[in-house]
Each structure stands twice: as C-alpha cells, then as structure tokens.
Amino acid sequence: MSDRFALADPSALEQAFWTVLAPPPPLDVSEWADAHIRLSSKTSAEPGPYRSARTPYAIEPMQRLSEGDRCERVVLMWGSQLGKSSVGNNWLGYIMAHAPGPSMMMQPTVEMAETYSKQRIAPMISDAPTLRRLVADPKSRDSGNTLTLKEFPGGMLKIVGANAPSPLASMPIRYVFADEIDRFPASAGSEGDPLELAAKRTTSFPNRKLLITSTPTVKGASRVEAEYLRTGQRVYEVPCPHCGTYQHLQWEHLHWNDRDSASVYYECAGCDDPIYDRHKATMLPRGRWVATQPDAEDGRVYGYHLSSLYAPAGWTPASWPSLVAEFLQCDGDPKLLQVFVNTRLAETWDEFRDDDIDETGLAERAEEYAAEVPAGVAVLTAGVDVQIDRVEVEVVGWGPGEESWSIDYAVIPGDPSGPMLWDDLRVYLERVWQHETAGPMTLAAACIDAGYMSDHVQAFAHAHRRRRWYAIKGVAGPKRPLWPKRGRKGHRKGAARVYNVGVDTGKDMLWARLQRVEAGAGALHFPAGRDLGWYQQLLAERPVVRYSKGRPIREWRAVGSARSEALDCRVYASAALHSLLAVGRSLESLHAALPELSPGERARRTREAAEPAPPTPRKPQQQKQPRSRGKFRPRF
Secondary structure (H helix, E strand, O other), rough: OHHOOOOOOOOHHHHHHHHHHOOOOOOOHHHHHHHOEEEEOOOOOOOOOOOOHHOHHHHHHHHHOOOOOOOOOEEEEOOOOOOOOHHHHHHHHHHHHHHOEEEEEEEEHHHHHHHHHHHHHHHHHHHHHHHHHHHHOOOOOOEEEEOEEEEEEEEEEEEOOOOOOOHOOOOOOOOEEOOOHHHHOOOOOOOOHHHHHHHOOOOOOOOOOOEEEEEOEOOOOHHHHHHHOOOOOEOOOOOOOOOEEEEEOOOEEEEEEEEEEEEEEEEOOOOEEEEEHHHHHHHHHEEEEEOOOOOOOOHHHHEEEEEEEOOOOOHHHHHHHHHHHHHHOOOOOOOHHHHHHHHOOOOEEEEEHHHHHHHHHHHHHOOOOOOOOOOOEEEEEEEEEEEEOEEEEEEEEHHHHHHHEEEEEEEOOOOOOHHOOOEEEEHOOOOOOOOOEEEEEEEEEEEEEEOOOOOHEEEEEEEOOOEEEEEEEOOOOOOOOOOOOOOOOOOOOOOOEEEEEEEHHHHHHHHHOOOOOOOOOOOOEOOOOOOOHHHHHHEEEEEEEEEEEEEEEEEEEOOOOOHHHHHHHHHHHHHHHHHHHHHOOOOOHHHHOOOOOOOOHHHHHHHHHOOOOOOOOOOOOOOOOOOOOOOOOOOO
C-alpha cells in the first residue's frame, strides 16, 4: 500500500478528536470585556474598545467576579473616576453574554438608577454587538428592555434604587452590583438596610456573587469601610522605576515646592529618588495586589483599596499635579478637605481626630473686631430658637468660602404666646449693624424655629416674608439637605410655609469647621467677651456612631448637662445662609460688590439708616360714582 494511504498515528487522532470536542477555555470578565466592550464617547474620555491594560489594577477584581472563581463578594473602596463603575458594567455585560442569571444593579435612589440606566447601561448594550443581539430593541413592543429592566436569554437585569423597598424584597437574585453604597439610605422605606435586603435575596444561589463599590465617607459610619474591613484589605503596590522597590502609593510621600503643583514628585520608599506622574505608565502594569490582613471567610470575600494616586498616566483630572492643585484649593477648609480625602484618597474622614476641642480652647480663639461687622463679612443672617419663656438669637456674618463671624448673641425674654415678645424680636431683627468698610448693613435672611408655638412663628414669618424671615423646623437624620428645595404650606390662613432644615447636616458642617484654627474658608471667628457658657452650648452635642444589626448609624447626641440653644441658633443661621445660596447668591460676588466708604460717609449712612423712614404719601382716592340702574334721570 502506498505511503500516501497510510493511517495516521492513532494517538494523534484521538488527541485531535478530544481537542475538537473540548469546551473552550473559560473567559474571565477582563478578557471578555477586552473582546466585546466598546466605550461610548458619551461616557468615557477615551472612547473606543475597552482595554483592561489601561487600568491594570482592575484586572484582579474582574477575575474574582468571573464564573470560574469561587469568590462570593468583591468590595471596591476606590476614589472617584478610577474605573470602579466600569468594573461593574463589564461584569453585567459578562453575565448577559457568558454567565446568565437573575441580576440586580443598585444605585442610592430611583432617580440615580434611572439616570445610570440611560447613561451607562443602555450605551454599553447598544455599542457591543454581542449584547445588542441578546437584549431586544427598546423601541420594539413588549421587548423586555425598559429603563429599569433588561431581559436576556437565561436571565434579566433589574435596575433599582436603594430607597425603594418593593424591588428589594421579591424574587431571588444571583448577582448584585451595589454602587456607591455610602450614599444608600439607612433603610429602604420601613423594610430595613437596603444592602442587607439585596444580599438576602442571593442566599438561594450557591454560586452567588456581589460587587460592592463606593467612595467612603465618615470614619466609623462608612458602609464601604465596614465591608472593606471584613476582608484581607488589599492595596496595590507598584515598583519604583529606579530601584524596583514595591510600595503602596500614599499621599504623605508626595512633595512639591510651596504652592507650585507642577513641581510635585513622589519620594521612593527605597532609594529616595523622585518618581514623577509620567512613570505610572510603566509602574502600573507591573503592579500587584497585596493583602494587608488575613483573608476572611475561607477566601470568598476580597476587598480592594485604591486612591487617585493610581490614576493612569494621561488622566489629567487625576494626575499628581492636578491632585496637588485641588488640595491647595481646599485651603484648609474642613468640608472641602473631607471631599478631597473621601473622593481622591478613598479614605474615611476622621471627625474625632481633634476630639479634645472644649469650650476653653474655643474661648481662647476669641478676637477683638475692628467694628460690629468685620471687613470680611459679605452678608448677615440670623438663627432664632424659641423657648417657653424667651427666644435666643445669633447674628452671623458670612464671607467668601463661608468663613463666619459671630456678630451678636441675644436672649429676649417674654411669652411667645403673646404679641410683646414678637414685637421685641422684630425690633432686634430690624437692627442696623455697622460694617467696617461698607457702612450700615441689615439682615439678609433669618430662620426661626417653629418646633414650639408653631402657629405664632408661622404668623410672624408670614407677616415678614418679604424680608426672608423663614419659619423652619429642624429634622434630624443623615443626608438631609441643610436647606430644602421647598417648604410645606401652613394649615391656616396667614401662616407661612415651614421649611424642614437638615440639622444633622448643619451640625456636621459646624463640627468640621471647629477643627480649623487658621483664618480662611470655613473658619469660625468669635468676638471677645462672649460668656464661657455660650461655648459650652455650642459643644453641647457630639457625633457618635452606634450599630443597628451590625450596620453603623451616625447620629448626634447630647453630652453633659449644657443646653444647646447656641448650637441650634448657629445651625439655623447657617440654614438662612443656604436659603440665599439656593437662589443663586454668591458670597464672593456679594463681598466684591460691597462699597468702600470713607469714615464720614459710613457715619452719614448709619444715621440715615437709624432714622425712621418718612411715611409714603398716598394719592387721594377719587370718590366712586354710584351705579345707575336703568336709564339715568337727573333730579331737579
């Protein structure tokens, strides 16, 4: 027989046979995303095919989310704009195409969920041919592709808000992507913790997976911090381009000259040589995730921390010079610094780092003002607390950056159920104050507590509504705005609207700014001669963290026996300021518009302001002619 008809090696044939029949090697999420995902110009600064090599630190978390990995829960405590949402979106696309099952995507609110669906999920599906074939056209009838529901063969994606209880407590779910969990409400309606509700829905699936992401908030009360601390707490180490020493990039190792952000460099922990932002192009691909604590729960939970120092080279908003410039712009303002620490460094804000603040220390900061109202003040507001036998009032001056000066504090005795007290309060709030450079100045807005004698407060506020004297009610609770979008109508005729003020937000703001000693944005100034008891009242409450069903809940509690009227008045005065900011007023522009008057002109204007305005002359009214009924017939 000719050699050309000789049988091939049987072992080779058998190997080829089984190779053809063998299933394809399993793809992980990053490999699938590289092959199928395209970034839209609407959602990405770098549109085009997704490249996991651009953010190499995201590869391992995506591998943990892959079908072949036994991990059940991945926690990303990352800074803003580092790709944590892309990790979640890639995973959702991978689920649709490669590992179908019932899945849920959670945002803090229903509105945010709908916006996310429009801006992130819908473009991802339409730009990826693989996904476009699996999810029907939203324009087709009965497509199973709506704003909050995406159906695909073998599964579906439900997009929900954490503030809506009903979608969180029905059908079983295998996959959950919970994004920005530190912005979740404490409870989904009356059903309880929304993250816990979603996690319980996965218990019937042995191969369940949860992705939990967020920038952190306050230390001890941050959800994502609590989740991260239950893991091996992985950090990303990169090698020095000079000596090869692997190290975790930290803010403390950045150095720059004075306020020149362009001069920034990172000092290597090994050789002390400078590392520049451009070196990240070679450092990041060689990086590695390193656990700083023992892994928990039999290797089924993994947590990753990443700051904006790791933003890829070329991402200008998060380059090292940009981060330093952003830090310098905070200028020591505690509220701005908190945002920087949370969103850029991905670290919790420690409110108790200066917990030794006391009334004596605050009183030592008191200073002599050159005038009733110092030159830095742009506008005056007042906060009024109503008690059973008096009202207490603080007048606060505000300058650019919400730097504040306590101008005056008054206790006006009287019965709030009678008219005399309200006449006295009116006279006080109408008072003219002497500005150091701009002459006479009056209140721009005032907030009056309507928690006691509400009808009388509403009537008073209604009578003076054109002066922006508001009836308010303090409402506790996290994430409530200091000044609401609108007030609720009074139940009686002649009653003013009542505005629900987020007092916890106001106290958070005050507490953060008490930490600042230097003048500047957010600093607090106190006048000399203020009684020590006033400072005790200002510190009458402190933020504490308690745990309910294992979840941190942050709230304000009284400490000691001091009254808290001074604290309440300051919060109400802050709310009055924010009522002005809500309608477009700017402290910077208001301060720039103040006139520079000579001492003589200031004195003249002050005298004029103190004199009662002459009554406005009324035009004589013409006597009305009586209507005639029928034909007019004059009498003779």
